[in-house]
Amino acid sequence: MYWANVSERQASTPPLAVSTVVFTLRSPAGDGAGLGRGVGADAAGSPPSVGESAERGAGPRLWIPLVRRRREPYLNQWALPGGPLRGDTSLRTAAANNLLQTTGLAPTLLEQLYTFGGTDRGEGARTVSVVYWALVRFAESDLDLMRDPDVAWFPADDPEVLAGLAFDHRRIVEYALARLRAKVEYADVAHRLLGERFTLAQLRGVYEAVLGQALDPANFRRTVLARGGIEDSGEVLTGVRNRPPRLYTAISQRDPSGIPDPEGDPS
Amino acid sequence: MYWANVSERQASTPPLAVSTVVFTLRSPAGDGAGLGRGVGADAAGSPPSVGESAERGAGPRLWIPLVRRRREPYLNQWALPGGPLRGDTSLRTAAANNLLQTTGLAPTLLEQLYTFGGTDRGEGARTVSVVYWALVRFAESDLDLMRDPDVAWFPADDPEVLAGLAFDHRRIVEYALARLRAKVEYADVAHRLLGERFTLAQLRGVYEAVLGQALDPANFRRTVLARGGIEDSGEVLTGVRNRPPRLYTAISQRDPSGIPDPEGDPS
DNA sequence: TCAATAGTGTCTATCAGACACTATTAC
């Protein structure tokens, strides 16, 4: 007996949830809006301990929003924002709604990451989670929505933060980071974390934050300009105490290589 | 209100199914076991028309198994093998079971492809499908299991076959092909379609079938040997009417680049 | 011998990394 026509079957399938790993960029000097660092860190079970670990100079770092659990299991531990898939919304729409409710932000990039459906995902009933990953521009953030003490931003690569996550969310965040690293080199991922106009140094800062290593400014300029996708806006950034850098803008790219998300929005 | 702890909620989520795109390699000359070509092609709605389209010489081609639907919607059309996710099996196990029941084969590679959950996936009730893609070695196939007239193999890139598929399965197969192409270059995908020992010409045939273009034998040899992952077995293949080629074996690779399937089996 | 494929050697265009060097601002 072969199953080819099961799409319409109402079987007793496990509950289905949609979660999102949201990345944003935050400069340590705080060039954008301020950011409560580890709000509600006093909760038992997860010490966030957001210390500035000077790994690679003082460039910007990746941050993710987490939500504190208000019920068992993993009570009071931090978890990825998410929720059950309701009625007639698509997976992508559910992820976008979820992101808006949690952070008040609209994503500049939203792609499906992976569907976790193992039977060893943690305590509690077994659940299948479709996980998305997203990028947002933090400077545009509406901080009013962040007053909720059960939502806070944390450095995405902090081992102590990751160790305190509920369920298998640590593995999920690490997988999302790996995908982000693999994607930043050949897609227009970087400028989606920045604003409309950005300098090459800022763009390089994104690459360095994502890849976790310093890059040669001269070579970076050459390769990123040769790759296309950005354009000299003609303006320069003034007010710095050195030679004013040019400002660039991102131009729409037809997904140069890489395979697009099949249900993704062609924005 | 933020949802962080929904994993245990029993919401009215859509039905969940697992499907698999299975690729195998078949030489036009039929060096392995014979293969019913388009069995049951008389069914209305999908003309398989398996003609040898001489696109790139006479190398091997990729084939996929399809299952004929026995109910509405898309009655009698061909679809990907799949079934509902039952009780306490993991997604990966469900895909493997499904593959075994359909083709009688154990996969040499099995990875999650994508989860399709749009609201426009075709007629009938909305379903969320977690789709896997797999590779099998056709020579090892147990053809007794293929007696079922509702299961047949088709060329994976035949436009007429793809056009006749049920639901959004055409898009799914095309996406799986794109992922396979992207992956064959930097992973040990190719030799999983071949047997234990293979010549470099056979290996090149896999690359050519997957990529859809001819490759220079000399350069292919250099690059594939430099990449590592295969080893000279010391034996040669006799019985050919030209210089006997060496036989190589695949050696285990620690996923040289690329990101492994997070719930995948580390085989 | 010829046909056919296996396998080697070599040239070249391209590209990434290293790094010296000049340019332009604030102070």
Added chain:
DNA sequence: GTAATAGTGTCTGATAGACACTATTGA
């Protein structure tokens, strides 16, 4: 002026593609 970053030029080693060439079998 100095400090600091922006931006340019150049060298070099690694690599992919083109392609000529030799090697070894069956017929």
